[in-house]
Amino acid sequence: MITPGQYASVRYLVDDVPAAIDFYTTHLGFTLNTNPGSAFADVIRGPLRLLLSGPASSGARATPQDAATAGRNRIHLEVDDLDAEVDRLRDAGLTFRSEVVAGPGGRQILLADPADNLIELFQPAAP
Incomplete structure (x- = not known):
């Protein structure tokens, strides 16, 4: 069970972090939580925290090449x-x-x- 202040997080690998922020906040009702730079941001909608990892983020670098495409x-x-x-x-x-x-x-x-x-x-x- 998710309690207040707790989120279920999902990581999406994205090509362009600012474009992803704009897409999710403009069209799908997410709010920007953090954006420490162009490599990463996270947006929130209800109990969902969506991690937007650009090519330079540690999350994207940890992904094997054969698993890097959207599924x-x-x-x-x-x-x-x-x-x-x-x-x-x-x-x-x-x-x-x-x-x-x-x-x-x-x-x-x-x-x-x-x-x-x-x-x-x-x-x-x-x-």
Whole structure:
């Protein structure tokens, strides 16, 4: 269980830390926590602390070359109105990696950040 002041942290490797900060704070409701330089920053949304590690960061340097590309893993962000979010983000010129898909638990779409890391926007099914 996450208590106040405690976060679950996920590291994303990014090509451009300032561009990643702008993407997550402008479009997805994150707030900047720290930005000690161009190699690293972290942004927060609720209990999620997203570590944005640029090529010069120690986190990126510790990654083996064959594991350095973005994979199928993604962060999962719940939204109240998926259609409105998709429209808002498309109007802002952002790139989606899938179409909206529906299942028994709800509807979702995959969005790519500037480094092609995936973000799943998810609207739960009505109870």
